[in-house]
Amino acid sequence: MEGKVLLGQSLIWAIILLGQIHGYESCTVKERNALLELKKHVSLHSIKGGLSLVLPTWNNDTKSDCCRWWGVKCNRTSRRVTKLSLGKPFFLGTSLLNLSLLHPFEEVQSLDLSESSFNGLFDDVEGYQSLRRLRNLEILDLSSNMFDNSIFLFLNAATSLTTLFLGENYMDGPFPVKELKDLTNLEMLDLSDNMFNGSMPVREFSYLKKLKSLNLGVFCEMENLRELDLGGNYFVGQLPMCLGRLKKLRFLDLSSNQLSGNLPSSFSGLESLEYLSLLDNSFQGFFSLNPLASLTNLKVFKISSTSSDMVKIETESTWQPKFQLSVAVLRFCSLEEIPYFLVYQKNLRLVDLSGNRLSGNIPTWLLENNPKLQVLKLTNNSFTSFQMSTMVHDLQVLDFSENHISGLFPGNIGKALPSLVYMNGSKNGLQGNLPSSMGVR
Numbered sequence: 001m002e003g004k005v006l007l008g009q010s011l012i013w014a015i016i017l018l019g020q021i022h023g024y025e026s027c028t029v030k031e032r033n034a035l036l037e038l039k040k041h042v043s044l045h046s047i048k049g050g051l052s053l054v055l056p057t058w059n060n061d062t063k064s065d066c067c068r069w070w071g072v073k074c075n076r077t078s079r080r081v082t083k084l085s086l087g088k089p090f091f092l093g094t095s096l097l098n099l100s101l102l103h104p105f106e107e108v109q110s111l112d113l114s115e116s117s118f119n120g121l122f123d124d125v126e127g128y129q130s131l132r133r134l135r136n137l138e139i140l141d142l143s144s145n146m147f148d149n150s151i152f153l154f155l156n157a158a159t160s161l162t163t164l165f166l167g168e169n170y171m172d173g174p175f176p177v178k179e180l181k182d183l184t185n186l187e188m189l190d191l192s193d194n195m196f197n198g199s200m201p202v203r204e205f206s207y208l209k210k211l212k213s214l215n216l217g218v219f220c221e222m223e224n225l226r227e228l229d230l231g232g233n234y235f236v237g238q239l240p241m242c243l244g245r246l247k248k249l250r251f252l253d254l255s256s257n258q259l260s261g262n263l264p265s266s267f268s269g270l271e272s273l274e275y276l277s278l279l280d281n282s283f284q285g286f287f288s289l290n291p292l293a294s295l296t297n298l299k300v301f302k303i304s305s306t307s308s309d310m311v312k313i314e315t316e317s318t319w320q321p322k323f324q325l326s327v328a329v330l331r332f333c334s335l336e337e338i339p340y341f342l343v344y345q346k347n348l349r350l351v352d353l354s355g356n357r358l359s360g361n362i363p364t365w366l367l368e369n370n371p372k373l374q375v376l377k378l379t380n381n382s383f384t385s386f387q388m389s390t391m392v393h394d395l396q397v398l399d400f401s402e403n404h405i406s407g408l409f410p411g412n413i414g415k416a417l418p419s420l421v422y423m424n425g426s427k428n429g430l431q432g433n434l435p436s437s438m439g440v441r
């Protein structure tokens with residue numbers, strides 16, 4: 001009898017305990033319902049079609065813990081949703097996202113709405129202030145949708161954002177300065193592959209201050225910015241002087257735009273800069289690299305100009321750089337001499353000087369100075385001779401095609417460069433047999 005009572009009590013305890021564990025583990029009812037609402041919204045438009053095919057783990061079964069659903073992450077103690085992804089549903093046609101559907105996720109920190117074909121945001125109650133409700137939102141990924149500039153009005157309310165991905169959308173026109181001005185916590189902003197074409201402000205930013213709108217000046221105010229990728233847009237005009245204020249900027253990619261003019265002297269203030277790409281722009285005339293001389297952290301520098309006849313990288317200056325590059329790309333820069341700052345580099349892995357007017361002997365001193373050099377591209381220049389010294393080097397890729405090198409191939413090349421996996425010496429005037437040292441390992 002006593003035994004039965006004890007057993008009964010234990011059972012009750014076990015049930016209570018299980019219930020508590022279960023209740024403890026599960027996400028909140030409010031967020032669970034909100035997730036199902038969101039799923040309904042998504043599946044109405046998704047190319048995948050049907051409630052059972054879109055986000056299949058998001059189900060109706062009250063026993064299933066929504067913190068374990070695909071794309072959902074919760075805080076382990078509060079069980080509130082902190083991370084949410086829609087799983088790239090790819091909508092049929094286009095669709096607006098009703099931002100009100102996100103309001104129940106009060107503690108969400110990271111939202112991934114990429115690759116969904118959304119073409120707009122709306123909130124029929126709170127309007128442009130909608131995202132202010134998500135007070136903990138730090139990371140927002142809206143890349144690869146069909147958003148146009150209209151979403152900036154919503155985004156400016158997401159003041160807690162540190163990371164914002166907007167690449168591959170349909171934003172265009174001049175730059176949305178006013179619209180993003182309140183995002184003062186931004187550290188990373190990706191706007192690549194849009195269609196911005198606004199002109200960049202010229203040096204006098206007193207003039208900019210007056211206008212305070214519609215150009216890249218927006219970035220100058222974002223003093224916490226660490227990465228800025230604006231590659232593949234239609235920016236024209238000169239690099240803005242005020243960009244030099246971004247002391248924390250580590251990565252700056254302005255490749256494939258239509259920038260012209262010179263490097264602003266203020267770039268000497270980009271003291272954290274590690275990566276600078278100015279590839280494929282329309283720089284013209286005398287282009288001085290002096291502002292970069294004092295950047296101690298610079299590791300990667302790339303530049304090329306589409307108006308190749310015009311740009312002229314300054315080479316005479318004898319400044320001694322404070323940086324040690326690992327990647328140096330200076331293509332189509334009308335170089336007649338190798339820029340002197342390369343003489344000071346000891347840590348280069350890749351050097352590309354293609355499409356210039358360099359002449360004389362192939363610069364094997366680059367190998368001597370840089371024991372870790374792996375790739376050396378010198379195609380389409382005017383080099384006339386190729387002589388190897390007796391050293392041995394681990395270079396893997398050597399391209400000196402399209403030059404004016406005549407005479408015999410350096411006999412010792414196989415011994416000197418035993419690690420070569422690719423060599424291109426086509427379109428030169430070389431004669432005779434390939435040296436027997438080649439192919440010997």
Ligand SMILES: *[C@@H]1O[C@H](CO)[C@@H](O)[C@H](O)[C@H]1NC(C)=O
Nearest residue numbers: 036037039040051058059060
């Ligand atoms: C919930 O389950 C019921 C019954 O299986 C179904 O009719 C309903 O569509 C489901 N709702 C959602 C949001 O999945």
Ligand SMILES: *[C@@H]1O[C@H](CO)[C@@H](O)[C@H](O)[C@H]1NC(C)=O
Nearest residue numbers: 074075076077078079080082
């Ligand atoms: C999880 O939630 C608890 C209680 O709300 C909070 O104190 C804690 O900081 C949160 N943890 C994380 C990693 O956000």
Ligand SMILES: *[C@@H]1O[C@H](CO)[C@@H](O)[C@H](O)[C@H]1NC(C)=O
Nearest residue numbers: 037098099100101102123124
């Ligand atoms: C947007 O979502 C909210 C919250 O679920 C809802 O109350 C509102 O009716 C929705 N708006 C439209 C137009 O569907």
Ligand SMILES: *[C@@H]1O[C@H](CO)[C@@H](O)[C@H](O)[C@H]1NC(C)=O
Nearest residue numbers: 172173174195196197198199
């Ligand atoms: C920039 O793009 C907008 C919108 O496509 C267009 O109206 C404007 O003329 C363009 N401006 C320039 C300078 O190309």
Ligand SMILES: *[C@@H]1O[C@H](CO)[C@@H](O)[C@H](O)[C@H]1NC(C)=O
Nearest residue numbers: 308332355356357380381402
């Ligand atoms: C070689 O460089 C010149 C400019 O220096 C350029 O006009 C030409 O198109 C280049 N050739 C190739 C094949 O890239």
Ligand SMILES: *[C@@H]1O[C@H](CO)[C@@H](O)[C@H](O)[C@H]1NC(C)=O
Nearest residue numbers: 379380401402424425426427
């Ligand atoms: C070698 O260089 C020439 C001229 O730059 C180029 O046309 C050719 O494709 C290259 N060959 C290989 C195998 O890459």
